[in-house]
Amino acid sequence: MxxxxxxxxxxxxxxxxxxxxxxxxxxxxxxxxxxxxxxxxxxxxxxxxxxxxxxxxxxxxxxxxxxxxxxxxxxxxxxxxxxxxxxxxxxxxxxxxxxxxxxxxxxxxxxxxxxxxxxxxxxxxxxxxxxxxxxxxxxxxxxxxxxxxxxxxxxxxxxxxxxxxxxxxxxxxxxxxxxxxxxxxxxxxxxxxxxxxxxxxxxVVYLRRPGGQSQFSVQMASQWASRAPIREVQEWLPEHLREDLSVETLARRAAMSPRNFARAFSAQVGVTPARYVERLRVEAARASLEATQQTVKEIATEVGFSTLETMHRVFKRALGVPPAEYRRRFAPRA
The missing domain is CATH 3.40.50.880 (Class I glutamine amidotransferase (GATase) domain)
Structure with missing residues (x-):
């Protein structure tokens, strides 16, 4: 040749x-x-x-x-x-x-x-x-x-x-x-x-996922529960972040007592229900900050944070920067 x-x-x-x-x-x-x-x-x-x-x-x-x-x-x-x-x-x-x-x-x-x-x-x-x-x-x-x-x-x-x-x-x-x-x-x-x-x-791809972002989503990074009631709750959660997601609410959905649900969830998923929900809300907020023109307050409400201050505190703890700074770094420029 x-x-x-x-x-x-x-x-x-x-x-x-x-x-x-x-x-x-x-x-x-x-x-x-x-x-x-x-x-x-x-x-x-x-x-x-x-x-x-x-x-x-x-x-x-x-x-x-x-x-x-x-x-x-x-x-x-x-x-x-x-x-x-x-x-x-x-x-x-x-x-x-x-x-x-x-x-x-x-x-x-x-x-x-x-x-x-x-x-x-x-x-x-x-x-x-x-x-x-x-x-x-x-x-x-x-x-x-x-x-x-x-x-x-x-x-x-x-x-x-x-x-x-x-x-x-x-x-x-x-x-x-x-x-x-x-x-x-x-x-x-x-x-x-x-x-x-x-x-x-x-x-037909995103412009790009900025280099500082995680390789995988919360649900990819977390383990899936081994039993159906907990796994079904995991599958249901992302579309219902705006709702009341207390342990009592999730336990009712799984047809379990709050105490047994919290113990089983932590054992099977590796984190507490509250921490898992918090991570899902941060992930959803992050996606909105990157892709939409909604205000930070609107996004906080949309993903289920009780107040803007709560989102600010959780976001900074999870990602090291407040929501507005995250948007400045990663959102597409107009």
């Missing part, structure tokens, strides 16, 4: 994005960011530089992904020369093994010296760490792999509750679809918020 030159078809003005492929790569880690960059390129005017995406592997040609789908690498990593705007390393379960793809880290180390930014999606962070690129950096990865990344590479600081983390030249993102959030943030930085918004709209 004749290998294509790594820069032969790209526009001189386009930002060069090199995405690394390897056997058993998670295809969505690669396809999500690639779709963001190529969609952005179609939206910009001819006078604006877009992106040129290249798929690079140890050898050009077909690469079998984690799900068995074939993708095509157009160039070998060895042939990638000259400046690269963004080097992006996707993940896959295979990357968790210490002996996975030992030939990749030297290439990543070499290319990083010629890149404006280096990024990983999901467990691609393990490959960057083995290349020595995460030493002393604040990073993230899939929530299931955070402890393992920290154990294997104690010199980096793993932040387990982040969608993506940027530390200087290095960008790392959480699990799988968070690579889309990361790529949209890059597009926003390069081409402006309006282009990023249009890309998100065309791909």
């Amino acid at each position: 004749r290998e294509r030159s790594s820069g032969s078809i790209r526009s001189q003005s386009a930002r060069r994005v090199v995405i690394v492929a390897f056997p058993e790569v998670q295809i969505l880690d690669l396809a999500g960011p690639s779709s963001v960059f190529t969609t952005a390129s179609r939206l910009v005017s001819p006078k604006q530089p877009g992106y040129h995406v290249e798929i690079a592997a140890l050898r050009p040609g077909p690469v079998v992904t984690e799900g068995g789908v074939l993708l095509h690498a157009t160039v070998s990593l060895e042939r990638v020369r000259g400046p690269v705007d963004t080097l992006l390393v996707p993940g896959g379960e295979v990357t968790l093994r210490r002996d996975a793809e030992p030939a990749l880290p030297p290439h990543l180390r070499r290319l990083a010296g010629h890149c404006r930014r280096v990024a990983s999606v999901c467990s691609g962070s393990f490959l960057l760490a083995r290349a020595g690129l995460l030493d002393g950096k604040r990073v993230t990865t899939h929530w299931l792999a955070c402890d393992e990344l920290q154990r294997q590479h104690p010199s980096c600081k793993v932040l387990g509750d982040q969608i993506f983390v940027r530390d200087g030249q290095i960008w790392t993102s959480a699990g799988v679809t968070s690579g889309i959030d990361l790529a949209l943030a890059m597009v926003e930085e390069d081409l402006g918020r309006e282009v990023a918004r249009q890309v998100a709209r065309l791909l």
